[in-house]
Every structure is written in C-alpha cells, then in structure tokens.
Amino acid sequence: MERVVPDSAKSGASEPEQYCWTEREAELLTVTLRLLQSHGYDRLTVDAVATEAKASKATMYRRWPSKADLVLAAFIEGTRESAVAPNTGSLREDLIAIGTSVAAHSREHASTMRAVLNEMSHSADLRAAMQDKFVRHRHTMMEEVLATAAARGEIGTDAINPEIWDVLPGYLVFRSLMSDRPPTDETVRMLVDEVVLPALQRTRT
Amino acid sequence: MERVVPDSAKSGASEPEQYCWTEREAELLTVTLRLLQSHGYDRLTVDAVATEAKASKATMYRRWPSKADLVLAAFIEGTRESAVAPNTGSLREDLIAIGTSVAAHSREHASTMRAVLNEMSHSADLRAAMQDKFVRHRHTMMEEVLATAAARGEIGTDAINPEIWDVLPGYLVFRSLMSDRPPTDETVRMLVDEVVLPALQRTRT
Incomplete structure (x- = not known):
C-alpha cells in the first residue's frame, strides 16, 4: 500500500x-x-x-x-505505477519506457477503457475527470521527459510540439482499443525509433 | 445513389x-x-x-x-466517400487528404464509434466485420499511396513499415475518440509534416 x-x-x-x-x-x-x-x-x-x-x-x-466514477478511479489506480516520469538518462530509453508501460496498461484494460469511453459520450463530468486526473498528468510527464532531453542537448526545444505531444501514447492506445493488433514490444520499438525520435531530432540544431 | x-x-x-x-x-x-x-x-x-x-x-x-451489425454497416456507409485512395501526384498531399478525411469522419461519428467499439468487446463477429470491411480496406489504400510515392522516388520502399502503417489514421482516431482535443486541419498538417513524412523520408536512398 x-x-x-x-x-x-x-x-x-x-x-x-x-x-x-x-x-x-x-x-x-x-x-x-x-x-x-x-x-x-x-x-x-x-x-x-x-x-x-x-x-x-x-x-x-x-x-x-x-459506476462510471468508480470505474474511472479504478482505471487510474491501475495505471498509477506507471505515473512516474522515467529518467534513464537517454531520451530513447525514456520513450521506450513510457511506450512499454502505455502499451501494457492499455492492452490489459482495453475493455474497461472502451466501456469508460462510451460512458464519456454521455457524461461531461466523466470527460472532465478523465482530463484532469489522467490526461493532464500524462502531458506533464511527457513534457518533463522532453525538457530533460532538451537540457541534455538530445533535441532542440523547438522540437517539442504541444499540438501533437501525445502521438506515442495515443497511437499505442489506438492499437490496444481499436485495432485487432494489440501493440507489442516491437511496435513500441519501431514507433520510437522510426517515427517519434526522428521527428523529435529533426530540428536539432 | x-x-x-x-x-x-x-x-x-x-x-x-x-x-x-x-x-x-x-x-x-x-x-x-x-x-x-x-x-x-x-x-x-x-x-x-x-x-x-x-x-x-x-x-x-x-x-x-x-443493432451492432446495422450500426457498423451504417458507419462504413458513412465513410464510403473517403474510401478511394487519393492520387494527387504528391505524397504530402495524399497524406493530408487521407488525414483530413479520417479526422472529419472520426470527429463526426465519434460517439457512434465509441459505442461500436464497446460492442466489439463482446462480439468476435463484430470485431471480424470491422476488420474485414473497414481496416483491411484502409490498409490497402495506404499501401497504394505509399507504393505510388515509392514509384515516384519520393520515399524508399524500405520506408514502408507494415507494423506501424496506421500511425496517421490511428492517432487522428485517438484524438477524436479519446481526447478532449478533436483533431483540426492544423493537427493533420503537423502530423504529416513533422512526424509521418520525416519518418517515411528518413530512409530515402
């Protein structure tokens, strides 16, 4: 506890x-x-x-x-252990850690997440709770990882795009919830190495 | 008709x-x-x-x-007009066209899609139907666009990664269905210009 x-x-x-x-x-x-x-x-x-x-x-x-409030709280509790920003000293390893954790949790809780999402269509309160208690925290975590990488000189600060900060977790959640191909370690690796990292390193000066 | x-x-x-x-x-x-x-x-x-x-x-x-079968069929009917692969002569414009269309449809049908997804948790038939009648077709369309771009020399054929072919539509669907920030034209543009295109052009030889 x-x-x-x-x-x-x-x-x-x-x-x-x-x-x-x-x-x-x-x-x-x-x-x-x-x-x-x-x-x-x-x-x-x-x-x-x-x-x-x-x-x-x-x-x-x-x-x-x-019931929807209870289930949302339980879902957040279930993802709690992955709520600490990784700090491995390398942007790639940090992104792999975040991706691996998002993929594991969204695979494990896929049907719960689908049900909560459906409830969110009907409830502004639930949408606000998901936003306040989950999304905002994930955003802060990603900002932390990117700011640390920029401080180390791995990426330029101009590489950090607030509009599409959640491509990494977002695509993995999509794969868990909507496709019939739940994400694997290989998915995470390819997404980081072939998509997310090249995009972030593109503007390095 | x-x-x-x-x-x-x-x-x-x-x-x-x-x-x-x-x-x-x-x-x-x-x-x-x-x-x-x-x-x-x-x-x-x-x-x-x-x-x-x-x-x-x-x-x-x-x-x-x-009801789930009917709704899935209606959803597919609703996205029918975007089911033709764009062929603008430029990979960037083709990707913008696909992204714009996916963003518009997933925004418009977000609550229907959430409901269908939730039904999919309970029904293997519905999952198979979604797969056969929707996802597979979208995959074929993306392959066509990328193969055409490779033939034009815009990307190398080794840039086409079948594991993560759906980052573009997947992230946009995620944004429509799960975030409180439905995707805009600007989202599509940034996703194409700063993430998807750099990833595809990375291996150009």
Missing part, C-alpha cells in the same frame, strides 16, 4: 484532494479492477464490489456517486 | 458480396446514420429505423441481425 499518495499529487499536476485516496479506498479500487477484468464493465455492479470488499454500499456511493 | 458499388469491391479488398448493398439498403443505412447522430447509439432501435424508413422489420433483421 505504498502507492496511496500518487505522484501527480507530489508534482502538483492535479488537485491532491481529488486524486488522493485512503488505503481503504485504494483497496476498494483494486477489488473493482479485479472484478472489471473478470466480469467486464457491463456486468460489474457497485454492490458486487461492496460485497466482495466487505464495504458498505453507502461508503462506496459517497466516494464514487456512479 | 451512385455510391452503391463500393470501391473496395472494385479493388478486391474485401468480398464484394459482403460489402455491396442494394440502393434500398444504402437508403436504410443513411437513415440509420441520421438517427444515430440525432439520438446516439444507446437510444437507437432497429424498429425506429424501420419506421422512419418505411421498411419492414423483417427486412431489417434479415440483412442486419443485430
């Missing part, structure tokens, strides 16, 4: 009070994630999580007003 | 008998798409489409056994 204080709270990437949960809440999210993976989103109920985790339904609903 | 014989049938990219529909069927799919955009996937019923289009329910269910 050492992952209770998320790194985004430390780095200030989102409001700590929204992002932190107690050990007990983290436990409930772990149970949610386990049930999600065995039953899928549609067959998951908040009540089943409460029963499985021996928690009161009131506790569950107070913290997560809807 | 000139789009009844799809180009994939002409090019042999998928089985014509599965991909072709009659004028009346194309009409039913157009109605489906219109209702999808006004009502969304969850509130759409096959019966409502039958009523709106003055068709018998039996006709509908004989052709499309489930």
Whole structure:
C-alpha cells in the first residue's frame, strides 16, 4: 500500500484532494479492477464490489456517486505505477519506457477503457475527470521527459510540439482499443525509433 | 445513389458480396446514420429505423441481425466517400487528404464509434466485420499511396513499415475518440509534416 499518495499529487499536476485516496479506498479500487477484468464493465455492479470488499454500499456511493466514477478511479489506480516520469538518462530509453508501460496498461484494460469511453459520450463530468486526473498528468510527464532531453542537448526545444505531444501514447492506445493488433514490444520499438525520435531530432540544431 | 458499388469491391479488398448493398439498403443505412447522430447509439432501435424508413422489420433483421451489425454497416456507409485512395501526384498531399478525411469522419461519428467499439468487446463477429470491411480496406489504400510515392522516388520502399502503417489514421482516431482535443486541419498538417513524412523520408536512398 505504498502507492496511496500518487505522484501527480507530489508534482502538483492535479488537485491532491481529488486524486488522493485512503488505503481503504485504494483497496476498494483494486477489488473493482479485479472484478472489471473478470466480469467486464457491463456486468460489474457497485454492490458486487461492496460485497466482495466487505464495504458498505453507502461508503462506496459517497466516494464514487456512479459506476462510471468508480470505474474511472479504478482505471487510474491501475495505471498509477506507471505515473512516474522515467529518467534513464537517454531520451530513447525514456520513450521506450513510457511506450512499454502505455502499451501494457492499455492492452490489459482495453475493455474497461472502451466501456469508460462510451460512458464519456454521455457524461461531461466523466470527460472532465478523465482530463484532469489522467490526461493532464500524462502531458506533464511527457513534457518533463522532453525538457530533460532538451537540457541534455538530445533535441532542440523547438522540437517539442504541444499540438501533437501525445502521438506515442495515443497511437499505442489506438492499437490496444481499436485495432485487432494489440501493440507489442516491437511496435513500441519501431514507433520510437522510426517515427517519434526522428521527428523529435529533426530540428536539432 | 451512385455510391452503391463500393470501391473496395472494385479493388478486391474485401468480398464484394459482403460489402455491396442494394440502393434500398444504402437508403436504410443513411437513415440509420441520421438517427444515430440525432439520438446516439444507446437510444437507437432497429424498429425506429424501420419506421422512419418505411421498411419492414423483417427486412431489417434479415440483412442486419443485430443493432451492432446495422450500426457498423451504417458507419462504413458513412465513410464510403473517403474510401478511394487519393492520387494527387504528391505524397504530402495524399497524406493530408487521407488525414483530413479520417479526422472529419472520426470527429463526426465519434460517439457512434465509441459505442461500436464497446460492442466489439463482446462480439468476435463484430470485431471480424470491422476488420474485414473497414481496416483491411484502409490498409490497402495506404499501401497504394505509399507504393505510388515509392514509384515516384519520393520515399524508399524500405520506408514502408507494415507494423506501424496506421500511425496517421490511428492517432487522428485517438484524438477524436479519446481526447478532449478533436483533431483540426492544423493537427493533420503537423502530423504529416513533422512526424509521418520525416519518418517515411528518413530512409530515402
């Protein structure tokens, strides 16, 4: 239970009070994630999580007003360990580390992510939560990795394009969720070596 | 109604008998798409489409056994006009044309695509249909554009990487479906000029 204080709270990437949960809440999210993976989103109920985790339904609903809120929180909890920016000393290795982690998590949670996405069509709150608690943090992480690489002189600062900063994670998520070819280590390697790195190094001066 | 014989049938990219529909069927799919955009996937019923289009329910269910089948067919019908490979004489312009079309369609049909994706989690048939009737055709189109560019000497044939051929459409679909930043013309331009083209031209000999 050492992952209770998320790194985004430390780095200030989102409001700590929204992002932190107690050990007990983290436990409930772990149970949610386990049930999600065995039953899928549609067959998951908040009540089943409460029963499985021996928690009161009131506790569950107070913290997560809807199934979609609960599932989004569980999804974020599930990706928590990959929420620290890698710092290997080499841009290529950092990008491979980010890509490998995104590919693994999006493969593992593909059906949950599809279900959450579908819910997002109907809920502005859920869209805002995904944005605040997940996307913004990932953006900060990528900025950190690129700024470090620029400081080392591996890329020019003008290579960092805020419009398309998420080509690496975005394409890998696409492959996990929408294609019938989930990304492999080889996908990550080719994407980094043949697409992302050449684009970043193109403007090096 | 000139789009009844799809180009994939002409090019042999998928089985014509599965991909072709009659004028009346194309009409039913157009109605489906219109209702999808006004009502969304969850509130759409096959019966409502039958009523709106003055068709018998039996006709509908004989052709499309489930709502998911109907919606997938309508989605494919909706992207039909962009199913012809561009041939502008320049790789950059061809890629911009593909990107612009993918961005427009995925923005327009984002919530339908999210719903279909979620259904795909539960249905191997739907996954196979999406693969056969959509992805494979798009792959053929991209191969055509790249082969033409290689023949013109714009890129080396070794630049064509079958593992990551879909970075351009994949990232744009990701942006439409999963981010809160739907892709713009500027997104397409930057993606082509700063990522996809440099990657393809990198190995030019």
